[in-house]
Each structure stands twice: as structure tokens, then as C-alpha cells.
Amino acid sequence: MITKPRGTADIILGDVFKWRHIEGIFRQLCQEYNYHEVRTPIFEYTELFERGVGDTTDIVEKEMYTFLDRGGRSITLRPEGTASVVRAYLDNKLSSGLQPVKLWYYGPMFRYDRPQAGRFRQFHQLGAEVIGSEDPATDAELIAMLMSFYARLGLSNLRLDINSVGCPICRAELKIKLQDFFRPHMDRLCHHCQGRIDRNPLRILDCKVEACKTIGKDAPTTLDCLCRDCEDHFIKVKDHLNQINIPYNINGRMVRGLDYYTKTAFEIAAPEIGAQSAIGGGGRYDGLVESIGGNSTPGVGYALGVERILLAMENQKIAIPEEPALDVFIASADEQGSSMAFSLLETIRNKGISGDKDYLGRSLKSQMKHAGKTGCSLVVILGGQELSRGVAAVKDMRDGRQIELSVDKISEEIIKILGK
RNA sequence: GUGGGUGUAGCUCAGCUGGUUAGAGUACCAGAUUGUGGCUCUGGGGGUCGUGGGUUCAAGUCCCAUCAUCCACCCCA
Numbered sequence: 464m465i466t467k468p469r470g471t472a473d474i475i476l477g478d479v480f481k482w483r484h485i486e487g488i489f490r491q492l493c494q495e496y497n498y499h500e501v502r503t504p505i506f507e508y509t510e511l512f513e514r515g516v517g518d519t520t521d522i523v524e525k526e527m528y529t530f531l532d533r534g535g536r537s538i539t540l541r542p543e544g545t546a547s548v549v550r551a552y553l554d555n556k557l558s559s560g561l562q563p564v565k566l567w568y569y570g571p572m573f574r575y576d577r578p579q580a581g582r583f584r585q586f587h588q589l590g591a592e593v594i595g596s597e598d599p600a601t602d603a604e605l606i607a608m609l610m611s612f613y614a615r616l617g618l619s620n621l622r623l624d625i626n627s628v629g630c631p632i633c634r635a636e637l638k639i640k641l642q643d644f645f646r647p648h649m650d651r652l653c654h655h656c657q658g659r660i661d662r663n664p665l666r667i668l669d670c671k672v673e674a675c676k677t678i679g680k681d682a683p684t685t686l687d688c689l690c691r692d693c694e695d696h697f698i699k700v701k702d703h704l705n706q707i708n709i710p711y712n713i714n715g716r717m718v719r720g721l722d723y724y725t726k727t728a729f730e731i732a733a734p735e736i737g738a739q740s741a742i743g744g745g746g747r748y749d750g751l752v753e754s755i756g757g758n759s760t761p762g763v764g765y766a767l768g769v770e771r772i773l774l775a776m777e778n779q780k781i782a783i784p785e786e787p788a789l790d791v792f793i794a795s796a797d798e799q800g801s802s803m804a805f806s807l808l809e810t811i812r813n814k815g816i817s818g819d820k821d822y823l824g825r826s827l828k829s830q831m832k833h834a835g836k837t838g839c840s841l842v843v844i845l846g847g848q849e850l851s852r853g854v855a856a857v858k859d860m861r862d863g864r865q866i867e868l869s870v871d872k873i874s875e876e877i878i879k880i881l882g883k
Numbered sequence: 884g885u886g887g888g889u890g891u892a893g894c895u896c897a898g899c900u901g902g903u904u905a906g907a908g909u910a911c912c913a914g915a916u917u918g919u920g921g922c923u924c925u926g927g928g929g930g931u932c933g934u935g936g937g938u939u940c941a942a943g944u945c946c947c948a949u950c951a952u953c954c955a956c957c958c959c960a
Binding site for chain 1: 919953
């Protein structure tokens with residue numbers, strides 16, 4: 464038996480409809496907020512992610528699916544969406560169109576991680592980006608859009624954390640302050656954080672190890688070192704959120720794992736789905752466009768994980784609409800009836816009615832049984848007795864009543880009964 | 884990459900301290916006076932007990948390895 468690769472999933476039958484439900488609501492939302500869809504390749508040159516995501520991040524250091532193609536080029540299956548969208552923005556010269564550029568995307572992402580609850584090697588993200596504006600209102604608009612997406616899905620009890628991680632200038636200052644703060648406690652930090660002191664002291668702030676948490680309780684946070692510009696931006700983001708009554712939680716310790724974030728960072732968690740509780744997150748990335756070769760251009764965006772949203776919806780017992788049942792099943796008792804059923808199906812299907820028949824030569828009884836299981840509204844029975852009189856029996860499976868209709872007019876009559 | 888739990892029919896699981904042809908429920912298929920679903924009853928197909936070694940007269944059951952899966956660390960969606 465060949466099985467699916469580790470950390471991947473087949474989405475089958477009824478599950479597909481759940482996915483489509485989520486995708487559909489997101490599409491509608493994007494239209495209302497005036498975001499336009501982009502579809503970028505699933506693989507890119509490795510360099511894009513090294514430069515975009517940051518080569519000291521876990522994603523680039525140990526989680527990428529990277530290989531050499533037959534031409535010897537280093538290719539990587541995308542681990543996230545933003546770098547690709549920004550690359551497409553530059554590649555297609557979208558900077559010379561209407562500004563700002565508001566885009567959304569949907570698709571599979573790949574990270575070589577150990578799977579666990581809510582974490583997969585191939586997972587799916589929906590995301591939105593605004594490129595070309597530094598207005599704090601765009602940050603707030605994206606957060607508002609994200610929150611209204613969850614609300615439309617029926618999710619509740621979510622926690623929105625926001626923070627400002629500053630710009631390279633404030634970050635340099637914070638880095639020094641943190642190093643000064645933690646160095647005296649060096650020996651009591653976990654071994655991971657001991658290494659972080661030099662490379663990325665910000666990460667110590669959200670270390671989950673108790674000792675590090677205790678030591679870091681009074682450490683300076685990103686919010687203590689914001690420059691005037693960043694401080695001002697953060698205040699305005701909060702003002703905009705207040706203006707439209709979006710509750711948030713300020714978390715100066717939230718440090719996101721992608722290097723490109725500047726100023727605003729945010730994350731939405733559904734605590735009950737397990738350790739991997741983030742169901743959406745994002746932030747501003749004013750340096751990203753430049754770092755992958757464009758002119759200095761501000762940007763902000765978010766991504767959300769479809770698998771985790773489904774987990775949260777299951778956890779909160781939110782009913783997801785089911786796939787519409789079949790309209791009509793055509794049962795028959797002999798060759799002639801079966802053959803008529805085949806052509807009658809073509810007629811009704813082309814009038815917008817869904818229909819099916821037996822293809823296994825089953826008895827009428829088992830065809831009825833099968834029809835019952837499809838949940839169809841009507842069964843048309845084409846039997847020898849009826850056909851010899853030019854009629855067909857039509858049974859309404861919802862109330863069990865059965866009538867006879869003339870074969871010539873049957874498709875029109877079915878439409879009437881179904882009210883379509 | 885590290886740690887722990889679990890691997891028996893399509894699915895959910897039994898299988899006591901190792902002992903004859905491995906079970907149940909559910910799903911699927913068929914039948915219950917030869918043309919009618921849902922309920923009930925009867926029957927049927929379907930498992931090299933994850934895989935490979937080992938211990939033993941004998942292994943689904945014990946030991947080792949390996950793979951997969953789940954959960955957690957880490958990180959993130």
C-alpha cells in the first residue's frame with residue numbers, strides 16, 4: 464500500500480464541502496473589502512524565502528522543502544504566502560497601477576515540521592495583503608476584516624493580541640536593552656535562550672520555559688523602546704480599532720517568528736484547539752519589498768490557517784452547511800427502463816436538476832434503498848407496467864406519496880414539484 | 884530535531900496472566916412469497932492482527948528494531 468506522505472491529508476466527500484464553505488465566505492469578504500485575488504506558483508526560487516522570510520528564522524533554517532531541479536536551480540515549496548505575493552507585485556510591476564494594491568490569496572503551504580494537533584506539512588492558508596500604504600488604518604482594516612471573517616463563520620471566544628515590534632531603529636535599541644537585562648541571569652535561562660541572547664534576544668520574551676518567563680517578567684518589551692514614529696503608528700492603529708469597537712489585548716511580549724515584521728504585529732488564538740492555537744496572524748512589513756529587490760514600499764497583511772479554523776469550528780460545535788442532496792433518482796426494473804432513465808437524466812440535468820441512476824444492475828428494491836440513502840427528494844420509477852401505458856411513477860421521498868405522470872411531460876412536472 | 888501514547892475488518896473497538904479455523908458493533912452487498920426507501924430480522928463478502936527480526940512446543944498477546952499515527956516540546960497558520 465502506498466500511503467500519503469507524513470503530515471498531509473486527503474480531503475474527501477463531505478469534508479470538501481466544509482472547505483468550500485470557508486473559502487466561499489472568505490471570497491465574499493474580500494470582495495466587500497475590495498481585495499483582489501492573486502494566484503502565485505506553489506514553488507519559488509529558494510532565495511526569495513531566504514531573503515524575504517529571513518535566514519535566521521526556524522522556517523528557513525529547518526522547515527523548508529528545498530530541492531535542486533533538473534537545471535540545477537534551488538527550488539523551494541512555499542512555506543508562506545507573503546513573500547510570493549510581494550515578488551508577484553514586483554514581477555508584474557503592480558506598483559505602477561492603482562495604489563495601494565490590495566490582494567488576497569489562497570492555497571497550500573509547506574513546512575517540514577513534526578505533525579501534531581493543528582500542524583501539518585502541507586497546510587492551507589487564506590491571506591490578504593495591502594502593499595503601498597503606511598496608513599495605520601490599513602493595519603486596522605485588515606484586523607477588522609479578519610475578525611469579521613471569524614464572526615461570519617460563527618466562531619467566538621477568540622483572543623486578539625496586538626503588539627508593535629518597532630522598526631529596525633527601535634529594535635536595535637531594544638536588543639541592547641534586552642541583552643543588558645538578561646546577561647546577568649544568563650546561567651538561569653534555558654539553553655535555547657542562552658543562545659538567543661546574542662542572536663535574537665526578542666525571542667526570549669515569549670519563551671514558554673518557566674524559568675525564562677520568571678526572569679523575563681520585568682524585562683523591557685518591544686513597547687518600551689518604540690521610536691516616535693512607531694509609537695505614533697501604534698496609537699493610531701489602536702484608535703482605529705476602538706473606533707469600530709474591536710476588543711484587543713495588548714501583548715508587548717508577542718514576537719512573531721518571521722523576520723520581516725515591523726511596527727504592528729497581531730495574532731488571533733482559539734485556545735481550546737490545542738497547543739497550536741493561532742488561527743490567524745500577521746503584521747506590517749515595511750522593509751520586505753526592499754529586501755527582495757524593490758523600492759522601499761510599506762506593506763501589511765495576515766494569513767490564516769484553514770485546518771485550524773476547521774478544528775476550532777468543530778470544537779465550538781458550529782454547524783457547517785451540508786452539500787445539497789440529490790434532487791432525483793431514476794429507478795428502473797428492466798433494460799428498457801434503464802435505457803430511458805439514461806436519456807431522461809440528460810434532459811433534467813440540463814435543466815438544472817441533479818439526478819442519478821443505478822449502474823450496478825440492482826433490483827428495484829435495492830435501487831429504492833440506495834435512493835433513500837442519497838437523500839433525494841424524488842424517485843422516478845420507470846417500470847414495464849408504467850411504460851406500457853406511457854406513464855412513470857413518481858414517488859416523493861419526503862412524504863412517501865406516489866403519483867403517475869405522463870412520460871412526455873415528466874421533466875417539466877419534476878421541475879414544478881421541486882419548485883425550481 | 885527531542886520526548887510520551889497508540890497501531891487487530893472501510894470506520895469505532897473487544898481479544899483475560901501467550902494455547903486450536905481472530906470477534907462485536909457499524910458501514911457495504913443480498914434476501915424476508917419473484918415491482919417500492921427509512922424500522923426490524925436473516926445471511927454474505929471483507930483482516931498476511933503496521934512491517935521485519937527474536938524468545939517459545941506455541942505469539943494478535945512477550946522482547947528488539949523499523950515505519951506510521953496521535954499528543955507535547957520547539958515553532959507557527
